[in-house]
Amino acid sequence: MPKLQKMLELSDSGYKDLKKATFACTLTNFSTILPVWALTLFITELIQPLLGGELSITKLWLLFAAAVVGTFLNYLCQRNDYEKCYVVAYTQAGHTRISVAEHIRRLPMSVFNSKDLSELTTNVMGDVASSEHVMSHIIPELIANIISITVICILLAIYDWRMAAAIFVTVPVAFGIIILSRKIYSGSSKKHAAIKLAASERVQEYIEGIKVIRACNMDGERFSALEKTLREMMRLAINMEVGVGVFVTGAQAILQCGIGLTALVGATLLTGGKIEFVPFMLFLILAVKIYAPVISVLTLLPELFYFQIGIKRMRDLLAIEPMTGDEEKEPDGFDIVCDNVEFSYNKDASNTEDPTISSLSVTIPAGSLTALVGPSGSGKSTVSRLIARFWDTDAGTITIGGVDVKTLDPEHLMSYMSFVFQDVVLFGDTILNNIRIGNMDATDEQVLAAAKSARCDDFVNRLPDGYNTLLGENGATLSGGERQRISIARALLKDAPIILLDEATASLDPENEASIQQAISTLIEGKTVLVIAHRLRTIAGADNIIVLDKGRVAEQGKHDELISKGGLYNKLYSLQSESLGWSVGK
């Protein structure tokens, strides 16, 4: 049974609750025995005169009373199992969702690189919903039905084994069909699950790319990528439905042969004088009713198989190791040293490409301004992300104040760093709370002060509710520069000793470039700063400029030294001076 717990990713208490739910379901099944038993006796009593006995009206009333009580008990049991099953399933699903979310936030950044948004979302939502359904509807009923079928089967066999055999002989055959056919239709189920995910991605893409869709006149079915996926999904859904349907229906049909068989066996026994009328009648009535729980098991099994796919996907996600490390260790100062660092995004052994970063050794002294320069794809962003331990290096070490970052817990490491990158993610919350992300303990005054230093006042005061304005999904109504200033305010509030900065942010919103420049100046004052530089003029005053090319250090030094050297830096600098003078119509 603990296998089941693992299969469904249940917590201990959830597993206990599931057992309770299953027990409740079993109880419900058994509670139907009393009224049916009273009914049987009632019928037996009715035909007493024909068998030469006496009919007692009092006894009939008593049996009626027993049936009423039995039904009432059955009602109580149903109520109980209804509550147990659903509450358990929903509560457990809530826990699972939270623990999946909790797990996701501990994953290394590399995962977010390879798994895209919709897949992760599907993981949390869709797959948990599947396990919710499995728990509320499938497992308890399945197990309870199996238990009660077994018990009823044994009881009936004791009562009259010949008739019981006639009724139940088809059951193992029907189950055999379902289990043997599993392989055949599990293939189509897997395909269907995969296409569902693909369709979901396509829809997300369609919605996000709606401007292009519209501009290219590709609305609706004209966007063939989506249309084809939806069509394929329809086809696979039909395939799966037919595949499963044929086997389940076949199994049911075979099962129902039992009715004819029972009548056949019963008639032979009865006319041969080998069975009494009452058991004969009882078995016949039962034959019509008894298959209902069996059929429900037959249909639940394939469903369970199908949902297993989603649950497995969730399990795979949960199996990815989170990054760990020391949560206490304090670095001694904030000198950053990269020693012979090597790194590739693609870790496949078959990968023949050059590593993204190779034999990189640089030192970033505390309190200095260091700039990373190089053509796009030279590895500038990668270096800053390795320092922040978004990924672990393949070889070589990166130390901060003498401590290897690999030995630090990622979140602990983050507490020493602030980032100002181009893509700012905003939450559907107030602007104030969006800034407060920098430091949740900050008072309103501190948040407002940081916002002011980051020159947020200009635009925030124009909004209807000022800092209490609610932002929509990902703050879509704000301009790039406005978002950027919020991100600088966050960093100011965090006040970390190391700042990793993407210089391009300064020019994201040229109309407000002056404000952003001022905000950045305030932010980096007295910190250890690593700048990914694009517009070379802005970092001409840096303490050290590291020029990267294809993941290696091509040259480093101060601006004047590098210019006079006439190398890559000089080349990039003159190219840029040219593009700065560009204008339309010239």
Place this chain on the structure above:
Amino acid sequence: MTQTKSETTQAKTPTPAQASSSRQPKAAKSGTARLLELAMTKKALMCGSMVLSVIAAIISFAPHLSIYFIIREVIKVLPNVTNADAGYIIRWGWIAFGGALGNILIYFAALMLSHLAAFGTLYRLKVDFASHLARVPLGFHVIIGSGRLRKITDENIEKIEGFIAHQLPDLAAAIAAPVMLFVILYAVDWRFGLATTVGIIVGLLIYASMMSSIDAKNGMVRYQQSLDEMNNATVEYVRGISVVKVFNQTVYSFRRLHESIKNYTTWVIKYTISMKTSYSAALAIVQHVFLFIMPVAILVGMRVDFTDAAAVAQFASTVLFYLIISQAAGGVLIKVIYASGMMMQITNNVDAMDAILSEPELSIAVNPKTVKEHDVVFDAVTFSYDKDKEVEALSDVSFTAKQGEVTALVGPSGGGKSTIAHLAPRFFDATGGAVRIGGADVREIDPHTLMDKVSFVFQDVYLFKQSVMDNIRMGDPTASDERVYEAARDAQCHEFIEKLPDGYQTIIGTKGIHLSGGEKQRLAIARAIVKDAPIVVLDEATAFSDPENEHLIQKAFERLMKNKTVIMIAHRLSTVIGADRIIVIDGGRVVQTGTHSSLLAQSGRYADMWNVYTQTSTWKMSTIKGGAQNA
């Protein structure tokens, strides 16, 4: 919406409002009627399915009736059971089996037909939904959020499948079968028939009271809402994960998600529990309809003469008949109960879909005008994003972008430049005034024709998870490979595309494919070059997302803009020095118009902006206090 202004200015031509037909899909019906309307998308299949389902339901009584006939036959000869007609019994035994089998097979056929109909309908609904999304004003997407929209196609529409594929055939059977059932019930003995009917009605009443209670309806709505919230919170959480990690604030965004999950859990449980009593009671009664027959049997039985064997046999058979048949009735009723429970849930899902579908689409002209010239004219355009028109994003904006010229829009961010750019390709409709292309109001031009006339390159480039080739070709699906290569060369992206693992066939967004901002922008420009529309709307900011390669994007721009009507949102003033016309926009109004030199000559907004610009362009970073220099 727009008639007042256009009636005066365009007396001869029909106003856009009159000339256009609303492409609003029919979503006027609601509840069950709407569900049926949806289900009947595939009429023939559904009708076939429902007829088969009814036949299956009628046949499903056969085993019960057979058992009754067998038992009656034996009762006749009691107590000497060996006298019973074995052939007769076995014949009915086979009929019972045949009925059970026939029920299953015919029901299976019914379900197959309904599934074909269901999946076909889902496909249609999803495609229509997607089409609709492309026809509503753009701002709508921002308000609704992609999480909710995706949920509608992923889940809400998907749920309709259950209704069409299972519930509707069951409902058809559930309506037809009782008719048959009642005929049988009352034909044999009306007293027992009445008792059975009462039992069935009591069960149904309890169930109906549960479904129609206000609490249940409210609970359902709250439950759906909390589900929506949870979905949106998840999208936000996953998207923001990298940021929150950086700020050690995983707890914060986590808390929001956490709350939405807890909220959902609370509501779903509350809603479920609210049905506990009536649901269980209804089920218990429906499964034990014989309870209602037993007392009637006793009361009737008290009048039977027990010494008359024939009378007793007759009486016992009748009671048995009702006891057996009531079981069959229970089976049919349980299906009704499930079906109506599902229906309520699905109605809510459909409502969520219809809420989006009922959002008005941009109108299309009934007699679309053709466009030959490509001047773009903004004529006293007013626009506001919110429907109450409280805050005007644009007021009384008038200017002309002449064919073959570059018209630059400059001004502070949030001043309305982008809004203007979005009105030309009609992502929104002006709330007042008109945007005209070659003299025709954009609302009077067929939307597809309009889109053929305008291409644009904005900052937020979107690339699809398709090959680079297909991404570029989106601009013109008929373009040959050669034209795509040529456009890629013109857009300065041929070189980096060749370096990708599979060249032009590389699928964007797959593992290990990293495109820089500038590379993406150049692909977008290539797309626009392939499209070769006479009017180009572009955002100059596009150029400096990748400063190292800015010169490449500038070259690409030059190629794209050649001989076109260009409307350019400009951010850095240096790039518009050579523009034919510069429109200075501030606070949603045109404040100045002219060329660079004419505007500099006046003291005004443009001259001020130019001063600030020259200052910022010399800024240098420094960690020393006051060290930032504008040297």
